[in-house]
Amino acid sequence: MPAVQETVERVRALDVDQYKYGFVTDIESEKAPKGLSEDTIRYISAKKNEPEWMLEWRLEAYRRWLTMVEPTWARVSYPKIDFQDYYYYSQPKAAPKSIDEIDPEILKTYEKLGIPLRERDALLGIENSGGSKVAVDAVFDSVSVATTFKAELASAGVIFMPISEAIREHPDLVKTYLGSVVPVSDNFYATLNSAVFSDGSFVYIPKGVRCPMELSTYFRINERNTGQFERTLIIADEGAYVSYLEGCTAPQRDENQLHAAVVELVALKDAQIKYSTVQNWYPGDKDGKGGIYNFVTKRGDCRGDNSKISWTQVETGSAITWKYPSCILRGDNSQGEFYSIAISNGYQQVDSGTKMIHLGKNTSSRIISKGIAAGHSENTYRGQVSAHRKATGARNFTNCDSLLIGDQCGAHTVPYMEAKNASAQFEHEATTSKISEDQLFYCLQRGLGPEEAVALIVNGFVRDVLQQLPMEFAVEAQKLIAVSLEGSVG
């Protein structure tokens, strides 16, 4: 179990506030004027050199947004957000044209985060670890600063680029699919995102292509009082396959930063998309001050027959998490999966889960959710499984387990199920347990330290989900879990 031991070393090396990604990169940035107005949107669109249709799309979303109110049904509480108090666009002043022109401070940032941006370094790192290649798109505040392995991917016909570039270079693809899974007016935050989204990744895998490497995007919020509104769009054409990873961090700041992302996945006939997230935004300090408000809309559309979309998430960061990666099982025989580990510590509030909407025939979905609450945190699983009246033979299996560490935290499970077709088979299992003093003592008696013991027990608890992650990520996630729970025993 070297990973656990390494974790403990890492934990020991950390400051009281634990969050290791809390540093700030000192670079000059260029920001839109504070607040939100049509002018802000025009500013963003102009910065991105967008075509007119895109600006119109944004303005339409903005006008819709003005008529909407924030949702209040989630089990989270926070002071009212003043949306005029944020910057909606921030980019490093010297915009890079190639990897060699990237501000060395930013390169250093990604180095510190363990993300190699130079392909040469990435290759070196990979030779050492013996893993497979990973192409990275790095988004720093509102802009993508580097995308690696572009050429190699292009030779396979794969398009992997910042969405701002895709809007210019592949307008037809973007026009066809953008907003086709998460409509502009889907919900308050998605609509806000549609109006002001800045950057994110665009992926297109052509017919019959198995993407030759893992794709990943690394999101970093640096600038103070800045919202990050990323937009990711992934399309797997007929028979294509792609595995995509997403990682997120932010500096340690006293005020709450806003992150409202939209991710849309489209899987056509026989296509498969595997989407993995390790979300480690700054969670706030031990008293609950600061941290990211994470309001995310992620949805995948199994549009073609026999398609499959699989979400795997490890959620350890953010002060508030509001996130429900979902699958619309439209194609016959399509499959949706949701594997989740959500860890909350300190004063974090997590309200996360999934929706599986069965529309096609013989569709199946599987939900495995592991919630771990420690400290004073609140951790809610909220899930919806529904079968349309035409969804003959729909099947779902849901398993929600919650683990409590200490007696100041809460775990909640809110499943909704709705079957309009009599042949649907839905199964739901749920358990809530506590790490027992006996388990801890058993580990201590064998020589494990208290933190190592908790990490081991929790890693055992989440094992089913960890197994779903690509290997390099699983090791990272395992370490992250231990770090997130630092201070939960004591």
Next chain:
Amino acid sequence: MRQRHGVDARHKAGHDGFQNDAGLGPAALTFPPGPAVAHQRTPHMLEIKNLHARIGDNEILKGLDLTIPAGEVHAIMGPNGSGKSTLSYVLSGKPDYEVTEGTATFNGQDILALAPEERAAAGVFLAFQYPIEIPGVANMQFLRAAMNAQKKARGEEEISTPDFLKLVRAKAPDLGITQDMLRRGVNVGFSGGEKKRNEILQMALLEPKLCILDETDSGLDIDALKVVAQGVNALRAPDRAMLVITHYQRLLDHIVPDVVHVMHKGRIVRSGGAELALELEESGYAAYGQDAA
């Protein structure tokens, strides 16, 4: 979680905690000759003096004295509720047990001042009466984590994967531990006998200096008992001491102790050779009535 109950109280008690030495009743009479008295030459591995411990307001150990030299196997017998398991928990550092008076040294070191995992690294091993299940953590993974945690704490090099596998393969079959049991979650779905055998496997791998076996025979049929006893006997060594806690004599047919102690109401009330166990089997614990202590 990290609790060091009673450290302050114990230091206040200091070294004047010997006043109970004279009040042992029958115990002092039958103390065996031989290694147990030759304490000047053989340093005592475990030395407990006037140990008082409680859980909540309930005092369970009430002035316990016990000395175990290296190389010996001592058995503690006694009726239910006499404090046998409490002694094992106090020595291994289970939270909620508060030491209020007395001392316990392990190779001369004040063991009560150490955290549980530090005691483990120093060589104290407790074979649990009810081994705990840890779902999702493979038995192998757990064994290796424990082994390396102890090695690390002692400043030794961690064991490599091939060496570890070799070691496990060498020791598991004797205890009837199958590959499947090594792959499964720690103690998950194990029968009572499998759990106990797994405890002994851990003991064999961790090679502790002081082995405390808490009612290891409970719930075992005679065949399982033999396997476990063989495993324990294989670990008897000149530099290792064992404290075997049991309610019944039958375990001691297979693990023959050097010394048998009778515990009653939180103290050792009588000590003798292996034959004492047989005597107890005959007469039961009835003799240890209200006035025994």
